[in-house]
Amino acid sequence: MRLAVIPGDGIGPEVVTEALKVLGEVVPAAEITNYDLGAARWHSTGELLPESVLGELRQHDAILLGAVGDPSVPSGILERGLLLRLRFELDHHVNLRPARLYPGVRGPLADSSEIDMVVVREGTEGPYAGNGGLLRKDTENEIATEVSVNTAFGVRRVVNDAFRRAEERPRKHLTLLHKTNVLEYAGSLWSRIVEEASLEHPDVTVAYSHVDAATIHLVTDPSRFDVVVTDNLFGDIITDLAAAVTGGIGLAASGNLDITRRNPSMFEPVHGSAPDIAGQSLADPTAAVLSVSLLLDHLGQKEAARRIEASVAFDLATRDQSSPGATQSIGDRLAALVSSNVRPVA
Amino acid sequence: MRLAVIPGDGIGPEVVTEALKVLGEVVPAAEITNYDLGAARWHSTGELLPESVLGELRQHDAILLGAVGDPSVPSGILERGLLLRLRFELDHHVNLRPARLYPGVRGPLADSSEIDMVVVREGTEGPYAGNGGLLRKDTENEIATEVSVNTAFGVRRVVNDAFRRAEERPRKHLTLLHKTNVLEYAGSLWSRIVEEASLEHPDVTVAYSHVDAATIHLVTDPSRFDVVVTDNLFGDIITDLAAAVTGGIGLAASGNLDITRRNPSMFEPVHGSAPDIAGQSLADPTAAVLSVSLLLDHLGQKEAARRIEASVAFDLATRDQSSPGATQSIGDRLAALVSSNVRPVA
Numbered sequence: 028m029r030l031a032v033i034p035g036d037g038i039g040p041e042v043v044t045e046a047l048k049v050l051g052e053v054v055p056a057a058e059i060t061n062y063d064l065g066a067a068r069w070h071s072t073g074e075l076l077p078e079s080v081l082g083e084l085r086q087h088d089a090i091l092l093g094a095v096g097d098p099s100v101p102s103g104i105l106e107r108g109l110l111l112r113l114r115f116e117l118d119h120h121v122n123l124r125p126a127r128l129y130p131g132v133r134g135p136l137a138d139s140s141e142i143d144m145v146v147v148r149e150g151t152e153g154p155y156a157g158n159g160g161l162l163r164k165d166t167e168n169e170i171a172t173e174v175s176v177n178t179a180f181g182v183r184r185v186v187n188d189a190f191r192r193a194e195e196r197p198r199k200h201l202t203l204l205h206k207t208n209v210l211e212y213a214g215s216l217w218s219r220i221v222e223e224a225s226l227e228h229p230d231v232t233v234a235y236s237h238v239d240a241a242t243i244h245l246v247t248d249p250s251r252f253d254v255v256v257t258d259n260l261f262g263d264i265i266t267d268l269a270a271a272v273t274g275g276i277g278l279a280a281s282g283n284l285d286i287t288r289r290n291p292s293m294f295e296p297v298h299g300s301a302p303d304i305a306g307q308s309l310a311d312p313t314a315a316v317l318s319v320s321l322l323l324d325h326l327g328q329k330e331a332a333r334r335i336e337a338s339v340a341f342d343l344a345t346r347d348q349s350s351p352g353a354t355q356s357i358g359d360r361l362a363a364l365v366s367s368n369v370r371p372v373a
Numbered sequence: 374m375r376l377a378v379i380p381g382d383g384i385g386p387e388v389v390t391e392a393l394k395v396l397g398e399v400v401p402a403a404e405i406t407n408y409d410l411g412a413a414r415w416h417s418t419g420e421l422l423p424e425s426v427l428g429e430l431r432q433h434d435a436i437l438l439g440a441v442g443d444p445s446v447p448s449g450i451l452e453r454g455l456l457l458r459l460r461f462e463l464d465h466h467v468n469l470r471p472a473r474l475y476p477g478v479r480g481p482l483a484d485s486s487e488i489d490m491v492v493v494r495e496g497t498e499g500p501y502a503g504n505g506g507l508l509r510k511d512t513e514n515e516i517a518t519e520v521s522v523n524t525a526f527g528v529r530r531v532v533n534d535a536f537r538r539a540e541e542r543p544r545k546h547l548t549l550l551h552k553t554n555v556l557e558y559a560g561s562l563w564s565r566i567v568e569e570a571s572l573e574h575p576d577v578t579v580a581y582s583h584v585d586a587a588t589i590h591l592v593t594d595p596s597r598f599d600v601v602v603t604d605n606l607f608g609d610i611i612t613d614l615a616a617a618v619t620g621g622i623g624l625a626a627s628g629n630l631d632i633t634r635r636n637p638s639m640f641e642p643v644h645g646s647a648p649d650i651a652g653q654s655l656a657d658p659t660a661a662v663l664s665v666s667l668l669l670d671h672l673g674q675k676e677a678a679r680r681i682e683a684s685v686a687f688d689l690a691t692r693d694q695s696s697p698g699a700t701q702s703i704g705d706r707l708a709a710l711v712s713s714n715v716r717p718v719a
C-alpha cells in the first residue's frame with residue numbers, strides 16, 4: 028500500500044501521527060510518503076499544490092490528510108487552492124461522511140436516540156464549482172454572483188453510490204436532502220435522478236427532506252436518517268451538524284472518494300486545523316483514526332477497517348469523556364486495542 | 374390600522390384566528406380584510422397571486438400570513454408563486470427571525486444555556502433570485518444551474534439594518550454568517566460591506582462564522598449569538614435550526630420587512646401549514662401570536678408589542694409543556710393575559 032500523507036497545519040501533524048500509529052498495527056508494510064503542503068509551504072514558496080506534487084500524489088493508493096488552514100493565511104487561499112483543488116483534480120465526487128453516536132459518547136442533545144447515518148455529499152460540483160464573479164467591484168452597483176452547477180453525470184454517480192450504500196445497510200433507507208421548493212432547476216435534476224435510481228433499487232425506501240427542515244430533524248429526531256444524499260453545499264452544512272449531534276467534529280471522519288478508482292481517494296477528519304490548541308497534545312486523534320478506517324475500507328481491507336472502528340468504539344465506551352487523555356495517549360490506546368484484536372462493544 | 378390577512382392552508386386559518394383574537398385585545402379598531410390565497414384558490418381558479426389582489430394588499434399597513442402549502446399542490450408552486458412572490462414584489466428585504474429560549478421551554482439541547490438571538494436574513498436576492506435553468510433536459514448531458522445574485526444595494530441595506538438592531542441590544546454583537554472560504558465572490562461582497570458598516574458602528578462587536586460551523590455552535594454554544602446577518606439561503610437554514618433549539622417552530626415568529634415602508638411588511642409564523650394536524654385544534658398558535666407582536670413593533674406600537682410578548686413569555690413559563698392545550702384555549706389564555714396587562718416574567 029502506497030500512502031501519501033499530507034499532515035498540513037495546526038493539529039494536522041499531531042493527529043496524523045496517531046492515525047499512522049494505528050495504521051501501522053494493521054498494515055505494517057504501508058509505504059508512506061509525506062507531502063508538506065499547507066500554510067508553511069505557501070508562506071515560504073507561495074506554492075499551494077504544484078503540478079509535480081499533484082502528479083506524485085496520483086501515484087499513490089490513497090491520501091491521508093490532517094488539516095489545512097492557518098489564521099496567517101487569508102481565508103479561502105488554502106481551502107480553494109489546496110483542499111478543494113485536490114478534491115476537484117482527483118475527482119473526489121463522493122464525499123462520504125458517516126455520523127454515528129457511539130455508545131458512551133454524550134452529544135449535545137438531551138434525548139440522544141440512536142444516530143447511525145452516512146451522508147453521501149457530492150464533492151465536485153454544485154455551489155463549489157467556483158463559477159461566478161464580481162461586477163462593478165467597489166461601486167454602489169456591485170453585483171456578486173455564484174453559480175451552482177449540477178450535471179446529470181455528476182449527480183447520477185453520487186446518487187447511484189448512495190443507493191448502493193443504502194442497499195448494504197440494515198434499514199435500506201435513503202433521504203434526498205435539497206431545497207427543491209426554491210432551487211427549482213437543481214432541485215428538479217436531483218429529484219428526477221433519485222426517482223430514476225429508485226426504480227433500480229426497489230428495496231430501498233426513499234424520503235425527501237428540505238435542507239432547512241433536516242436541521243430540525245437532526246436535533247429532534249436524528250434516528251430517522253440512514254443514508255442521506257445531497258449536494259456539495261448542503262452536505263457541507265448538514266455534516267457539521269451531524270458531527271455535532273454525534274459528539275463533535277473531534278470524532279467525525281470523512282472520505283473524499285473517486286469511486287471509479289482512477290485517482291487516489293483522500294481521507295481526512297472533518298475538523299479543521301484548530302490552531303488555538305495546536306502543539307499542546309490537546310487534539311483528539313479519533314477522527315483521524317476513523318478516517319484511516321474509511322481508507323482501509325475503501326481499499327478493500329474490510330476486516331482491518333472494522334477492527335479499527337471497533338477499537339474506537341471500545342475506547343469511546345470506556346474512556347473518561349471529560350478528559351480522554353493527551354493526543355499521544357489516545358493514539359497509544361487505540362493502537363494497543365487494534366493490535367490486541369479486542370472484540371467490538373457495538 | 375388596515376391589516377390584510379392571508380390565513381392560507383392547513384393550520385394557517387386556525388392559528389391566524391387566535392392571533393387576531395390577541396390582536397383584538399390591543400388594537401380593537403384594526404380593520405381586517407381576508408384574502409383567500411393558497412391551495413384552495415389555486416385548485417379552483419389556477420390563480421396564485423392575481424395582480425389585482427397584489428394591488429389591494431399594497432393598500433394595507435401590514436399583512437398577517439398563516440401558512441401556505443398543501444400536499445395536493447406540486448412542491449414549489451405555492452412557495453414560489455405566492456409566498457416568495459409576495460416577499461419579492463413587496464420588497465421584503467429584511468427577513469427578521471428572533472430566536473429566544475423562553476423560561477420554562479425545554480428545547481432539545483441537554484445544556485440549554487440562554488439563547489436570545491435575532492437573525493436578519495436577506496429576503497429578496499441570493500440563491501432565491503430564481504435565476505438559473507436547465508440545459509439538455511432529460512438527456513445524459515443535462516445541466517442545471519442556480520445563480521445566487523448578490524448586490525451591494527441589497528446586501529448593504531440588510532447589513533445596515535442588522536447593525537442598527539445590534540446597537541439597540543444589550544450585547545451589541547453582530548455575527549456575519551456566510552461561506553466566504555468557498556463562495557469567493559458573494560463572500561467578498563458580504564465581508565466588505567460588513568467591514569464598511571462596522572466602521573460606522575464602532576460600539577458593535579463583529580464576528581464571522583462559516584455557516585457550517587454555525588450549525589455546530591447553535592447546538593453546542595448558542596449563547597454566543599446575538600444579531601446574525603446572513604444571506605437568504607443560509608438564513609433559511611439557520612433559522613430553522615435556531616427555532617428548533619429554542620423549542621421548535623411552533624414558537625418561531627418572523628417578519629418580512631420592507632424597512633423603507635414603501636410596501637406593507639408581512640408577518641408569519643416560521644412553521645408551515647402542517648396538513649397532518651390541520652382542523653384538529655392541535656396547532657400551537659404561539660408563533661402566530663408572536664408574529665403579531667413583531668407586526669405591532671414594526672408599526673411603532675412598541676408597548677402593545679411588548680405586552681403580547683410578555684404574555685407569551687408568561688404563558689410559556691406556566692403552561693403544561695407536554696399538553697399546552699387546544700389551539701383555541703391557548704389563544705384564549707394569551708388574549709386574557711394580554712387584556713389583563715400581566716407583568717412580564719422575563
Ligand SMILES: CC(C)[C@H](C(=O)O)[C@@H](O)C(=O)O
Pocket residue numbers: 106107110111263297554555585
Ligand atoms: C474547509 C472547507 C473548504 C471545507 C468545505 O467546505 O468542504 C470544510 O468545511 C469541509 O467540510 O471539509
Ligand SMILES: CC(C)[C@H](C(=O)O)[C@@H](O)C(=O)O
Pocket residue numbers: 208209239452453456457609643
Ligand atoms: C416555504 C419556503 C419557500 C420558505 C423559504 O425557503 O424561505 C420557508 O422555508 C421559510 O423559511 O419561510
